[in-house]
Amino acid sequence: MTEHAVVIAGGGPTGLMLAGELALAGVDVAIVERRASQELAGSRAGGLHSRTIEVLDQRGIADRFLAEGQAVQVAAFAGTPLDISDFPTRHPYGLGLWQNHIERILAGWVHELRVPIHYGIEVTGFAQDDTGVDVELSDGQSLRGDYLVGCDGGRSLVRRAAGIEFPGWAPTTSSLIAEVELAEEPEWGIRRDALGIHSFGRLEYEIRDGEVVYMDWGPIRVMVTEQHVGPTTEPTLRDLSEALIAVWGTDYGVHSPTWISRFTDMARQAAAYRDGRVLLAGDAAHVHNPVGGQGLNTGVQDAVNLGWKLAQVVNQTSPESLLDTYHDERHPVAARVLRNTLAQVALFRQDDRTKALRDTISELLSMDEPHTRFAAMMSGLDIHYELGEGHPLLGRRMPDLDLITANGPLRVFTLLHDARPVLLNLVEPGGFDMAPWADRVQLVDAEFVGTWELPALGAVTAPAAVLIRPDGYVAWVGDPTELGLADALTTWFGPPSAA
Numbered sequence: 001m002t003e004h005a006v007v008i009a010g011g012g013p014t015g016l017m018l019a020g021e022l023a024l025a026g027v028d029v030a031i032v033e034r035r036a037s038q039e040l041a042g043s044r045a046g047g048l049h050s051r052t053i054e055v056l057d058q059r060g061i062a063d064r065f066l067a068e069g070q071a072v073q074v075a076a077f078a079g080t081p082l083d084i085s086d087f088p089t090r091h092p093y094g095l096g097l098w099q100n101h102i103e104r105i106l107a108g109w110v111h112e113l114r115v116p117i118h119y120g121i122e123v124t125g126f127a128q129d130d131t132g133v134d135v136e137l138s139d140g141q142s143l144r145g146d147y148l149v150g151c152d153g154g155r156s157l158v159r160r161a162a163g164i165e166f167p168g169w170a171p172t173t174s175s176l177i178a179e180v181e182l183a184e185e186p187e188w189g190i191r192r193d194a195l196g197i198h199s200f201g202r203l204e205y206e207i208r209d210g211e212v213v214y215m216d217w218g219p220i221r222v223m224v225t226e227q228h229v230g231p232t233t234e235p236t237l238r239d240l241s242e243a244l245i246a247v248w249g250t251d252y253g254v255h256s257p258t259w260i261s262r263f264t265d266m267a268r269q270a271a272a273y274r275d276g277r278v279l280l281a282g283d284a285a286h287v288h289n290p291v292g293g294q295g296l297n298t299g300v301q302d303a304v305n306l307g308w309k310l311a312q313v314v315n316q317t318s319p320e321s322l323l324d325t326y327h328d329e330r331h332p333v334a335a336r337v338l339r340n341t342l343a344q345v346a347l348f349r350q351d352d353r354t355k356a357l358r359d360t361i362s363e364l365l366s367m368d369e370p371h372t373r374f375a376a377m378m379s380g381l382d383i384h385y386e387l388g389e390g391h392p393l394l395g396r397r398m399p400d401l402d403l404i405t406a407n408g409p410l411r412v413f414t415l416l417h418d419a420r421p422v423l424l425n426l427v428e429p430g431g432f433d434m435a436p437w438a439d440r441v442q443l444v445d446a447e448f449v450g451t452w453e454l455p456a457l458g459a460v461t462a463p464a465a466v467l468i469r470p471d472g473y474v475a476w477v478g479d480p481t482e483l484g485l486a487d488a489l490t491t492w493f494g495p496p497s498a499a
């Protein structure tokens, strides 16, 4: 039986990101992916929000995505656009890029990091004991890992086999989404009626002057709300044809589908993100309607929260209890995503009263403060982990400042490329003895001239020093001579090593 420190079930965006994070920390990790290759039938997610672009920038790979996608204002709430172009981030925009490209680029990075991906094999079950997990595979073989992470999507086998509950809300509406060819020219664009929202568009598009302009060639992407909530079985061409006829009176001679899928407004979240040596991340831990484009983004950020923690536990620099902070920090983030998707789906109902409510919300969102707060939420820039009272930076994302160091100019995010924590000292050097953590934490003396500004919060007091976790969140803020720093270093990066 082959052994790895970590086995990841599922090589979608979450599993790939997690594998990269673990590999950067030197962990022996392998992915088991059911699909025969990274090829993805269907376009699924349409892009990345600002915080995800930042997270990729922290690893030095954002440019790979930016080079292939379209930077555009994508944040919106229930159809009201939320412009973030004046936000204090290097990436005050989202990125239009289909999921198949996102996965291809992530898989390329994972490949460079030499993570084995076993394609065409399914995880069929597992058994955990005190020292590890035996993972059963569909080819009759098995793998043993110290830990197993289920990144195996909304119908997660790992979640079900672990017996982790998945409470939430059953669907009230469903839509079919497909990539097809049509014999006749359809009514392009969005159509709204009593059933809901429907659309025809080309898959290929360009952004011109901030507007999506579809090409007049290539496959057609159709979305149609169904009359009744559809079954959980795979939808067929016949289902699609019937749904089209119910809305447009014709199916426009629909044929040659390359992908037909059904999505609903079901919203469910794993009651626990960890059961012993088994963890969940991404869609395996939370599912919801695609409105607002938050699923892939939340999964990738789950992976970045979990990766360094799991690496430290596997490498025995931190106790297993560090893994509990993964659930504590990420469960509330997805719970909020579920709540905002439930609200948006409700606001998208097409009756006159709901339309009046949607217009009212839209009017409120035109006011500065609500606009800024919702824009920060939808772009993921306002995420705040509860790390206690103190400076506003505590538990929030570290801004990508342009620093001045003895070796010249340096961006904060460059310091995070190899996913190691950083103590950034912005006052007189030499105030704190870092030697007991020097094997794990980089100490950087630097100067920053400028205002410290956070999305939605505005300007904050310049700190003397900040302890930055590998995921880019601030674990401690203060003066390096304060006692609290040693505690924070121990909490997050393990006890001091003996001299």
Ligand SMILES: Cc1cc2nc3c(=O)[nH]c(=O)nc-3n(C[C@H](O)[C@H](O)[C@H](O)COP(=O)(O)OP(=O)(O)OC[C@H]3O[C@@H](n4cnc5c(N)ncnc54)[C@H](O)[C@@H]3O)c2cc1C
Pocket (backbone or CB within 6 Å): 009, 010, 011, 012, 013, 014, 015, 032, 033, 034, 035, 044, 045, 046, 047, 099, 121, 122, 123, 124, 151, 152, 153, 154, 156, 157, 177, 261, 263, 281, 282, 283, 284, 290, 292, 293, 294, 295, 296, 297, 298, 299
């Ligand atoms: C129509 C639509 C539009 C969307 N738009 C957006 C958007 O704009 N923005 C956004 O952020 N999100 C969007 N999403 C959501 C997004 O697609 C998902 O949230 C995202 O794919 C989740 O990634 P994941 O890696 O957690 O899970 P998945 O992408 O589902 O990946 C799970 C992987 O595990 C594999 N697998 C499953 N079971 C097993 C097993 N037993 N053994 C081995 N492998 C297994 C699967 O083959 C798959 O590759 C959209 C979704 C849909 C359907």
